[in-house]
Amino acid sequence: MDAATLRDRLVGPYAAVDVVASTGSTNADLRAAAGRGAPDRTALIALEQTAGQGRRGRGWVSPTGGLYLSVLFRPDGVPPGRIPWLTLLAGVALVRTAADVGVRAALKWPNDLLVGPAKAAGVLAEITSGSAVVLGIGLNVTRLPDDVAPGAGGLAPTSLENHSPGPLDRADLAVTLLTRLHDLELRWRGLGGDDPALREEYRRNCATLGRPVRVELARGGPLLGTAHDLAPDGTLVVRDEAGADHPISAGDVVHLRVR
Structure with a gap:
């Protein structure tokens, strides 16, 4: 994955684009860069992470090939x-990117991005210095080794190549994903963070809505x-068996089998 080529294709929509072979965590790197005054829409791409981060302080497995x-x-x-919509916005960008390579x-x-019942990608948004937000995406691209363990909630891992018509080029995929992300974020920001069309697209693609769930809350x-x-x-919004609605802003959602 050539950094100069990616900059040629992405700088304009993005203020800066860098590519590294390996790092601890791209989110951690950009949190530090934010404190040093890095500009809006600075992007960092890594081919491997050695200390990837997930939600609620968990580690994120980042094998080579993602x-x-x-x-x-x-x-x-x-x-x-x-601001929490940035996480959901990134999910929509991932769904569009998967569709671009023939994966539903x-x-x-x-x-989480699901392909069938398995997880192919995750998103983590972190508010950092001032009003800055670092949005991280980990996407499994090539076929995974057999020893990658299930993540939170017991979701089995999968990758786009497990379901795509053929092999995928990670540079092309990075351009597609970042372009999709830019288009969605630009419109969302221009509407002051309130984009009804985005909300409806997320709803259409959300496998969680309408199904029984268990939500593991931080308290209780x-x-x-x-x-x-x-x-x-x-x-x-989760409706319990008594008919009461509970708004959930944070928690681990487990999809339960439909009886």
Whole structure:
């Protein structure tokens, strides 16, 4: 993956693009860069991570053959309550990218890309210095080794090449994903973080909505119910067996089998 070629294709929409063979975490690198004043829409791509990060402080397995990237956004003018939409926006970009290479994918709220019942990508957004946000995406591209363990919630891992018509070029995939991400983020930001069309596209592609779920909350016991709706601010609304609605802004969602 040639950095100069990627810059030629992506600089313009992005202020800066860098490529490294390996790093601990692209999110950690861009958090540090944000503190040094890196500009809005700075992108970093890695072919391997040795200390990838997932939600709630978990590690993220980043085997060679994946695509690991982060983008630093400074979405001035977007209300703080709309910033969590960046995670969902990235999910829509991933679904579109998968479709571009012939793979039908869906989204598990809030941050997983599913191909069938297995996980092919994850997203992590972190607010850093000031109003800056680092958005990280880890995407499994080439066929995975047999010893990659399931992630949180017991989701089996998969990759795009396990389902694509043929082999995939990671440089082309990076350009496609970052272009899709830019187009969605540009419109979302221009609308002040409130994009009804984006919300409807996410809903159409969300495999969580309408199914029974268990939500592991940071405090208290698990919440059982049906994923009933997606609120305008991106929170998941779970309706329990008594008919009460619970807005969920953070938690591990486990898809349960339909009886």
